[in-house]
Amino acid sequence: MTTPIIITDPDTDRYHTFGYISWWQQEVVRQATVLVVGAGALGNEVLKNLALMGIGNLLIADFDTIEDSNLSRSVLFRASDNGRRKVDAAAERVKELNPDVNVKAWHGNINFEMGLGVFRHVDVIVGCLDNREARLSINRFSWAVNKPWVDGAIQELMGIVRVFWPGRGACYECTLTDLDYQIINLRYSCPLLARDNILQGKVPTTPTSASIVAAFQTQEALKLLHGLEVQPGKAMLINGLTNDVYMTEYPVKEMCMSHATMQPVVELPQARAAETTVGDLLRIAQAQLGSGAALELGFELVTGMACLECGQESPVFQRMARLYETAAVCPNCGGRREMQLLHRIQGNEEFLERTLAEIDLPPLSIIRARHGRESVYLELTGDKESFLSFA
Numbered sequence: 001m002t003t004p005i006i007i008t009d010p011d012t013d014r015y016h017t018f019g020y021i022s023w024w025q026q027e028v029v030r031q032a033t034v035l036v037v038g039a040g041a042l043g044n045e046v047l048k049n050l051a052l053m054g055i056g057n058l059l060i061a062d063f064d065t066i067e068d069s070n071l072s073r074s075v076l077f078r079a080s081d082n083g084r085r086k087v088d089a090a091a092e093r094v095k096e097l098n099p100d101v102n103v104k105a106w107h108g109n110i111n112f113e114m115g116l117g118v119f120r121h122v123d124v125i126v127g128c129l130d131n132r133e134a135r136l137s138i139n140r141f142s143w144a145v146n147k148p149w150v151d152g153a154i155q156e157l158m159g160i161v162r163v164f165w166p167g168r169g170a171c172y173e174c175t176l177t178d179l180d181y182q183i184i185n186l187r188y189s190c191p192l193l194a195r196d197n198i199l200q201g202k203v204p205t206t207p208t209s210a211s212i213v214a215a216f217q218t219q220e221a222l223k224l225l226h227g228l229e230v231q232p233g234k235a236m237l238i239n240g241l242t243n244d245v246y247m248t249e250y251p252v253k254e255m256c257m258s259h260a261t262m263q264p265v266v267e268l269p270q271a272r273a274a275e276t277t278v279g280d281l282l283r284i285a286q287a288q289l290g291s292g293a294a295l296e297l298g299f300e301l302v303t304g305m306a307c308l309e310c311g312q313e314s315p316v317f318q319r320m321a322r323l324y325e326t327a328a329v330c331p332n333c334g335g336r337r338e339m340q341l342l343h344r345i346q347g348n349e350e351f352l353e354r355t356l357a358e359i360d361l362p363p364l365s366i367i368r369a370r371h372g373r374e375s376v377y378l379e380l381t382g383d384k385e386s387f388l389s390f391a
């Protein structure tokens with residue numbers, strides 16, 4: 001490395017000390033955009049570290065609210081935060097720790113409420129999660145857009161840190177066993193509608209294992225940003241009872257479902273989820289691929305519900321994964337309703353005037369357009385400026 005070491009004035013520069021680290025480039029850190037998914041025990045620690053280091057842009061994603069039991073493991077939360085959204089309190093405290101950091105709080109479900117383009121436009125993703133389902137989602141999204149992500153997991157005094165990087169070694173899904181899939185499928189065990197009422201087994205964690213694992217996660221993210229060597233597809237296992245730390249490598253699964261990359265992505269600077277209609281996007285797809293092109297949503301869209309008893313029909317236009325079992329009950333007669341499902345849009349649909357947001361596509365979505373064997377991936381790039389705006 002020939003980058004000159006710049007030593008600043010310790011009286012006026014909070015990053016002064018970092019200047020003595022040979023490979024550290026504060027400008028690289030300042031320019032970086034990091035997505036932290038999960039603002040629980042691990043997320044708090046990762047956010048704290050990234051803030052202290054002066055990360056330029058932090059996107060904090062979580063769907064949860066703060067309860068008192070979080071306070072024993074969450075350095076950013078206070079007792080007065082009870083009931084607040086975790087992302088809001090975390091964003092506020094990050095800003096307090098370091099006003100240089102630009103922050104955006106995003107409250108939602110990562111499994112289906114964040115556009116894939118968001119993953120494309122960040123530099124690194126740090127997963128601070130407590131469940132397999134969200135890890136699997138992040139893994140698939142990261143592969144789809146070819147971005148590395150850093151996973152962390154804690155239980156009692158144990159911890160795991162893993163870097164997953166598309167095309168370089170095993171991914172998270174490669175590591176899943178049949179039992180893992182069973183646990184993930186529990187959440188979708190109802191024939192059609194997602195179950196929300198299955199409580200996930202609460203795993204006991206400590207602030208110490210959270211800070212140890214999160215520290216390693218932050219360092220891996222920092223190395224990725226600087227282009228330093230990381231070890232994707234391997235796990236660092238930390239046993240805090242015996243103080244053993246060791247690395248283990250996962251085998252790559254040939255038939256792994258996560259190994260799909262979206263290529264090529266076509267950026268559409270004029271397209272926005274809240275303004276562009278389904279028909280508009282279909283016309284763009286056809287301009288790209290010819291008149292037979294169709295849009296493949298990549299999920300089951302429930303366009304409506306029809307009662308099998310009284311015949312009442314009502315429009316829905318939401319992803320199947322978003323609906324609860326109660327949606328299957330007719331509000332009119334209490335009878336059982338049937339879903340009308342759709343995952344491909346070909347041009348003969350009745351809802352072409354709906355906006356993309358009105359068929360449950362979030363801002364910065366990437367939608368596959370297909371004609372025969374040829375595919376392009378259309379990104380709603382027009383959402384980028386407003387969605388990825390940091391304060």
Ligand SMILES: [Zn+2]
Pocket residue numbers: 170171172173174175253256257258259
């Ligand atoms: Zn894999």
Ligand SMILES: [Zn+2]
Pocket residue numbers: 307308309310311312330331332333334335
């Ligand atoms: Zn009915």
